[in-house]
Amino acid sequence: MRELRLHGRGGQGTVIASKLLAVALFLEGRQVQSFPMFGVERRGAPVTAFLRLDDAPILLRCEISAPDELIVLDATLVGATDVTAGLKPGGDILINSPLSPEDFPLLSARFRVSTVDATGIAIRHGLGSPTQPIVNTAILGAFSTDSGLVRLSTVVDAIREEVPMQIEANIAAATEASLAVRRMNAPEVARA
């Protein structure tokens, strides 16, 4: 079983991203469970969502405290909040940022960091507004390349199934982002 945690801000589509990823993985025959941080939601405030996937039925019905991977939809959360809390040593972090992984030295020392400029891609494809772009589909496209856990084609299928509007623009953003991931040049950090 793998456990993921997604960090974003209210309005970016973080909870939807965990749902979309769950749908994509389900379409690939996986067992999935996705849920938001249990609590109240506010636009602009930090938002956390979770995802479990497994090939066997998922029995655990409790919160995720030690995820295997992180998806960070808003790079300003890095440093502002302890996004890596509980992340297993050597775990994967995918950050929405125009910077390169080496620009996050504190993270890249302990984890395998990748980046993608999902915000720039989302704006180019007219998703959300320039001040409040919706980056969730772009970062999922990047995640498909970066993690190898899910195929881009099933992310696209999930978008077609779940996204209510601008379907083609979302697909285009996911596709573009899948080709725009920047990985660490440093040798792989030993995985736990």
Add this chain to the structure above:
Amino acid sequence: MKKVMVGNHAVAWGAQRARVEVIAAYPITPQTQIVEKLSEMCADGTLPARYIKVESEHSAMAACIGASATGARTFTASSSHGLVYMHEMLHWAGGGRLPIVMADVNRALGPGWNIWTDQNDSLSQRDTGWVQLYCETNQEVLDTTIQAFRLAEMLDLPVMLMLDGFYLSHTAEAVDIPDQDVVDEFLPPRVSRHKLDVNDPHAFGALVRPDSYMEMRWLQQEAMRQVPRVLETIEADWNRLFGRSYGAVESYRAEDADLLLVTTGTVTSTARYVVDQRRAAGEKIGLVKIKMFRPFPTEQLRMALAGVDKVAVLDRNISPGHGGIFAEELRSALYDLPNEDRPQIYGFVLGLGGRDITPAVIDEVIERTKQGTESEREDLWVGVNS
């Protein structure tokens, strides 16, 4: 058709497949996505039902009572304080023998103000004459919503089904939405025995004198007594059509166990995980899940638990001044078992107000039960330093 959906939507799809005719609900906090989804379905024609918005949960249940009295298949949903606000009308629905089905998202009651899960909202409605069914997965939620109508309409009893706040209500997982034609085979249109009908007017709810009141209560209790048997036939039929069944009481890896956990709701799943680990380590530990709380499944529990050394009841609820509610009812149910068959019962209170119940928490319950140094008569709190 399988779809990834949250528990709230599983309820809505269950109600849609059951072809409910009237939904009356209060649309504001603490309401859930259940009626939000249903109102969308009513608006877009997916569900050709009459959707009545009301100004309070009390009124929601009053409207359901009126609608159900006319013979309509009637549904509502609520949560925590909303459910508690319905309390008076829940008695009217129960005493009026109206087969209303309601979903309750289990959430704690304030103060302190809290939106997370526990069972005190629904358990404090236990004497209102409603059947109570607690669900473990989103699939069970959807299936139970449909089954509840058949149970309710066969016995003229209202049925309340529960799903844990957040752990099911907001958690998305794959759920099979059964085909409508098969559901139609399972659940025929409602035929009501007493009906408010302007063309054949009768007086309903008139004064009932002491010479008749007890008979009506006896009949209500008699119907409750029939529930386990009727639910069994309903589940058998469901299993035949869909290949799934749950049981009012389910034993999991309980064979030859010397310690059994007794669970309800989503705690059951995490407990299964712990049981699997313990079994893998060679320990004789299993669990018994209670789905049906009203009527209390005394017979099934006596069969499931007789002869086991130790039982640990996990109560995500508290009756202040008494203890965990499932533990207390279980003690009563097993009281007159022969001494050699009657297990030691440890009642643990945990997970109130949404506190997470992790495998580690369940491990603590198991270890304390194995030690057996604490009192069987007292409520044993987990995670509270006193």
Add this chain to the structure above:
Amino acid sequence: MPDILMHKTAVRGVPQVSVSQTSTLVTRTGSWKSIRPEYHDRMAPCNQGCPVGIDIEGYMNLLREGRVEEARDLLLAENPMPSVTGRVCHHPCENACNRRFLDGAVAIHAVERVLGDLADASPAAATGALPRVERVAVVGSGPAGLACAYHLARFGYRVTVFEAALQAGGMLRLGIPEYRLPRPVLDRAIARIVAQGQGVEIRCGARVGSDPTWSELTSTFNAVCVATGAHVSRALDVPGEALRGVQRGLDFLRDVNAGARPSLGRHVVVVGGGNTAMDCARAALRLGAAVTVAYRRTRDEMPAIAEEVEEALREGATLSFLANPVEIVGPAGSVSGVVCERMALGEPDASGRRRPVPTGERFTIAADTVLTAIGESAELDGLPADVTTSASGMRVEALGGTNRVALFAGGDVTDLERTVADALGAGKRAAIGIDRHLRAVANNENEATSADALRFGGGNVSAAQWTGRDPIRRVAPVNEVVGLDDLNLHHFARVPRQDDAHLSTGAAIAAFDEVNTGLTKDQAIAEANRCFNCGVCTQCDVCLIYCPDAAISHVADGEANYDVALDYCKGCGICVAECPRGALTMTRDRA
């Protein structure tokens, strides 16, 4: 899947729910009653208050249901020029509206205006042949004359209107400034009146008395209606009235309305408190003057329409109250000021208003121009010699008849109320009177039909009822006006009245453009939805829903809107108490 009944549903004869064993139909609760409800349509206060006699409640009801054209037609059945009255009427209907006690009267004038503009935009096609052979002359083309001609044409007569001025419209054209009544609006309204039924011909520049003479008229036409109006400004009767710069307000308005833009100097004093005074003041403001209105009583006693007073104040006029002009002064033959005496309010006079009494204190208001507007009188000298008049005008009967056979009159020339709405109502009454007279002559019938028979609920006469073509079905009508106590306001949500849109004050006083730009059609429908429909059943089903014995049911198509099952109605009166609009009353049981 056959579900067998698996539980007992009765024990010892007691059923599982508290339900009666027998049908409640065996209990004839109707035998308990001594009183019972009856549906009676009653009079809405707006209808009663309307001098034109419009079925306001009726067209509001149609408009509420989105039946815009039917609403328009019902309005046109009584009012020839709703686009005009929607703009200039003093709307006593709104002053009577019961909704004013909840959240503001329905903006009836604005709804009327929308429907009126709709009517003018697409006038109905001419109907062809006129069934009546008689010809009628109407003297004067003001609102009374045009209303008389309009209704006569609708009754099937050929009508000739004689107008002394070069254009039709009377005081509407001469007296009311364009910023209140744009001339294209008036022109369209008159054009529609002329077009309808092909029965109306207007001859302008024809002064009856000289050409043609009264005797020529009475010999050529089967009936004549006099509607010559009141065009004589009353004199102030104070020293200095002959000074240069002192002008009758009506003359000033006539010039301005004809397009003149006279130079008034810096300071203008308007004397008077009526609509003419307000029109003078606001017109003078638009010509760049600083305006003071001198009025001998206070604002509460001003006869002008309240909105006009507010507008004048907003546009910058100064109102000087309790100021009674006693002399106009000026060196070298030109005005320089108005000397006023300060008044105080004393005991109420015959009109009910408190009488102004002199205090002896005097003060002077500077003036380059003085406009007098203290009232108008009818010119009675040019009338046929033998008609009966009072000091203020011709004497007429209820349907406009005078002391001379076949001579009728209406409007400001008579001694009745002098408003546009009253003139339109009087013109209609005269038309009905003429029709009644000519039919009687033709058929040798006596003139038995009384005006009162045409007054549903005590309001003005109804042309729709006179012609027997009232499209509104009235359920057992009774002649009572519905008051606030007859309504159940609990059934109405508070919805604020929609205010007319207005030009900004700066834009308003810069020119003579229309200031009040009214409501949109959707806003008008929203206002119609605010109408209580006082006294008239709208089939809202409140009675049916509240009846505790389910004794009230729908009637498919009958005389009444609902059927009351008297075998079960126990006379509790809940339906009457709950009826939102007072359309139900309790009566003694006849059984």
